[in-house]
Amino acid sequence: xxxxxxxxxAAKSAARRALRFKEKNGSSxxxxxGWNRASDIAAGRGLSLATVKRTFSFLxxxxxxxxxxxxxxxxxxxxxxxxxxxxxxxxxKSWCKGIIxxxxxxxxxxxxxRNITSAVKEALQKKVKDHNEDNPKHKATYGMLAACFRRGxxxxxxxxGSVRPSVKSPEQWAYARxxxxxxxxxxxxxxxxxxxxxxxxxxxxxxxxxxKMSDEEKRDIEVERRNYVPTSDGHEVRMHGDDDERTVEGYxxxxxxxxxxxxxxxxxxxxxxxxxxxxxxxxxFNHDMNMPLARSHNGEGTLELKVDDQGLYYKFNLGxxxxxxxxxxxxxxxxxxxxxxxxVVREDDYEKKDDxxxxxxxxxxxxxxxxxxxxxxxxxxxxxxxxxxIAAMEETQEVEETPDPIVIPPTSAPxxxxxxxxxxxxxxxxxxx
Numbered sequence: 351x352x353x354x355x356x357x358x359x360a361a362k363s364a365a366r367r368a369l370r371f372k373e374k375n376g377s378s379x380x381x382x383x384g385w386n387r388a389s390d391i392a393a394g395r396g397l398s399l400a401t402v403k404r405t406f407s408f409l410x411x412x413x414x415x416x417x418x419x420x421x422x423x424x425x426x427x428x429x430x431x432x433x434x435x436x437x438x439x440x441x442x443k444s445w446c447k448g449i450i451x452x453x454x455x456x457x458x459x460x461x462x463x464r465n466i467t468s469a470v471k472e473a474l475q476k477k478v479k480d481h482n483e484d485n486p487k488h489k490a491t492y493g494m495l496a497a498c499f500r501r502g503x504x505x506x507x508x509x510x511g512s513v514r515p516s517v518k519s520p521e522q523w524a525y526a527r528x529x530x531x532x533x534x535x536x537x538x539x540x541x542x543x544x545x546x547x548x549x550x551x552x553x554x555x556x557x558x559x560x561x562k563m564s565d566e567e568k569r570d571i572e573v574e575r576r577n578y579v580p581t582s583d584g585h586e587v588r589m590h591g592d593d594d595e596r597t598v599e600g601y602x603x604x605x606x607x608x609x610x611x612x613x614x615x616x617x618x619x620x621x622x623x624x625x626x627x628x629x630x631x632x633x634x635f636n637h638d639m640n641m642p643l644a645r646s647h648n649g650e651g652t653l654e655l656k657v658d659d660q661g662l663y664y665k666f667n668l669g670x671x672x673x674x675x676x677x678x679x680x681x682x683x684x685x686x687x688x689x690x691x692x693x694v695v696r697e698d699d700y701e702k703k704d705d706x707x708x709x710x711x712x713x714x715x716x717x718x719x720x721x722x723x724x725x726x727x728x729x730x731x732x733x734x735x736x737x738x739x740i741a742a743m744e745e746t747q748e749v750e751e752t753p754d755p756i757v758i759p760p761t762s763a764p765x766x767x768x769x770x771x772x773x774x775x776x777x778x779x780x781x782x783x
Contacts, residue, residue, distance in 0.1 A: 358442070
């Protein structure tokens with residue numbers, strides 16, 4: 351039985367933190383099953399797919415009870431937070447979801463392969479390559495197109511009345527369906543009626559997967575956040591001035607500084623912020639939208655932003671809000687040193703490294719959402735967009751390494767008018783504006 355043990359270090363750390371708390375303070379929280387799971391995760395032991403599914407189910411339910419701390423102001427333990435960490439926390443939840451999705455795709459593809467000849471497989475692989483080579487906003491995968499093609503074959507055989515008289519084979523009808531699907535994937539709209547929306551990636555606005563997502567997951571598609579721990583002098587959050595006028599400054603993002611996100615090493619390339627300094631950007635304390643510190647709109651306002659050879663620099667004067675005074679004290683004490691940066695990607699690039707990990711280079715941004723001095727930079731999570739991109743790369747590689755499927759000769763088509771019906775998609779580079 352296959353097991354999975356490559357879960358994030360952040361998940362192991364969360365489990366160890368909960369176990370240390372229990373060992374030091376004792377705990378009435380959880381069950382033996384929960385604490386056994388914490389021991390497995392902390393030790394990096396392999397988990398079966400069934401266990402991965404149970405872990406994801408628990409974390410999905412328990413997340414609402416997580417308060418981010420193990421005890422309240424009176425020292426009473428917070429069981430929701432403790433057990434959420436014991437099962438690996440948010441990073442474990444994201445990892446479990448990825449494993450489950452990959453397993454489901456593998457099952458779907460196995461069924462679809464039995465209905466696809468080697469010639470069709472090669473043609474669909476080429477369509478995936480042609481679609482993805484221009485780095486579109488939504489990448490295609492072989493699994494998507496194989497499912498779409500098989501459904502086209504099925505529709506031709508089970509509902510011949512819906513097929514145009516000019517179409518003379520089930521394969522021709524299936525290819526037409528695939529081409530129309532690729533058009534919708536690239537342009538975020540269908541030429542005619544909607545179909546196969548369940549095959550669209552979660553990041554696509556027409557995807558039924560997106561409609562089933564929580565509000566938190568939908569926000570994850572749009573805005574990604576990265577936290578930077580200063581690695582050299584000049585990058586940390588600083589404050590100067592007297593009590594009447596205190597100025598905070600720092601770097602929200604540093605060019606070419608790697609950030610590890612699971613199996614992905616991410617860097618922001620110089621030029622990523624071009625034309626973005628006129629965005630509506632808010633400075634927040636500790637990511638909290640209820641604690642605005644400054645704002646810049648069309649390059650004006652209380653927040654100063656600029657790009658230099660180091661990265662994205664920000665500067666603002668503190669107001670008289672109570673949380674602004676808390677921030678001043680935290681910076682003065684050295685509790686706040688790092689910064690957070692919220693953004694929406696317009697263009698990025700992925701490559702697989704020799705060690706099996708990935709490198710993502712953020713080339714252009716669609717907008718800057720916020721900058722934020724932070725007390726404790728949190729472990730960054732993979733966004734839905736990132737997971738879709740990596741899944742596309744992994745599926746392409748898996749297809750290349752898989753032997754040709756069993757070939758089942760196509761069923762002969764009924765007699766129809768002889769005519770050619772060719773539907774083609776002219777690919778062009780489309781970037782979201």
